[in-house]
Amino acid sequence: MVEQSAFVLHSRPYRDNQLLVDLLTEQDGKVSALVYVGQSKRSIKKGLLQPFLPLKVSLKNLSALKKISQIESSAKSLVLQQDHLYSAFYINELLIKLLTDGINCQVLFNHYGETLVKLAQKQAIAPVLRQFELALLDELGLSFDFSPVFEQEAIAFSYIPEQGFVAIYQYHQSFNSPQANYFDKQHLQQIAEQISTNELQGNDAVERTFKRLMRHVIAQLLGNKPLNSRKLFLSSR
Template sequence: MIEQNAFVLHSRPYRENQLLVDLLTEQDGKVTALVYVGQSKRSIKKGLIQPFLPLRLTLKGQGNVKLITQIDAIAKSFSLIKHSLFSSFYLNELLIRLLTEHIACPQLFCQYQATLTALSQEEAIAPQLRLFELALLEELGLSFDFSPVFEHDVSHFHYIDEQGFVPVYGAMPKQSAHCFDKIHLQAIAQRDALCNTSVPAEVSYTFKLLMRQVINQLLGNKPLNSRKLFANKK
């Protein structure tokens, strides 16, 4: 039996009076667990099984699916509205889709909390999402090597999966999802500067395109449902 901090990423009905829950835990990473919530519509446990609520819980069991035997809230739920809420659902879906279960990722857990905190405080959304995406890629062993963008005397680079940044020789191509401005990439390499609100919009856009290319490759042909929330928002 392991007691640890956790967040609910997603839940769905399982058997009678039970929920199957995807968790991000501090010690075990992503975990799937069952919880008995009882028959009452006012079930305390049912009220705790919600995203963005900091939890302290106890997991029991040796198999792939654990059992939640004790669960308590340790703080108020993060206050998230509009695009901050949509962005938080995006974080959860990325974790569900890309993380392997039962692999500890304490740094990513801390980054997730920090990102929720920043979003709840209405900080600029794009820099927070990019920093989280970087932390997730690093957890997956896919960190960027920006050294080529400082070493080659060209103005643009392609990013090719499993090769990294490849210089583009010849005529300057148009900005696209697969071709990136050298100056923008050099700015992105200076990660500490990314949270600065004075970062030019074109740099932020390049960073978004780069991350989307890499994440889409990891996701395969199945798009993220959470992105539809932004598309449908008027």
């Protein structure tokens, strides 16, 4: 058993006063682990097993699942409110659904902690989320090749998994649909420059295109299954 830093992504009742907890850990990546919390509503462990609280945990291997043998907080819980809180739930849901269990992803773990701090500081949400989404795609072995956007004389591009950006040469009415898989050439060029300089904040139109692009790519990875965390944003409007 090795003590390591961790965050709770999600927890749910299991059986016999146990919880099944999804963790993002510094050394083991995403793991599911059991923990006995007892019957008391004031259980110390229950109080610790909350999202956005930096933890130190020790995990013990069982047959199919791990078990949390020791747990303690390593810092104060990060205070998140309204859309910044919903954004944190959003990145938790992405990690749960897209990461493979048991694979070390220390760079992404560090980025996750930094993202929570930025959200707690109430920094602008869009660039913070775009930075995290790019870090997650990088962990999954995906990256954007923007070279066609600069090399081809097209008015727009669609993005197709396994192919990348595909040139569109004629205007179509569906360009104006928020769900359309068409992206303005100049916007994509600006997004490429933002990524290369790590300055992910531009004008509103470019920001909206960047958001649509990331949503399209992530939807493909999720098999177009809806994200529950997005409902939180809608309910707050």
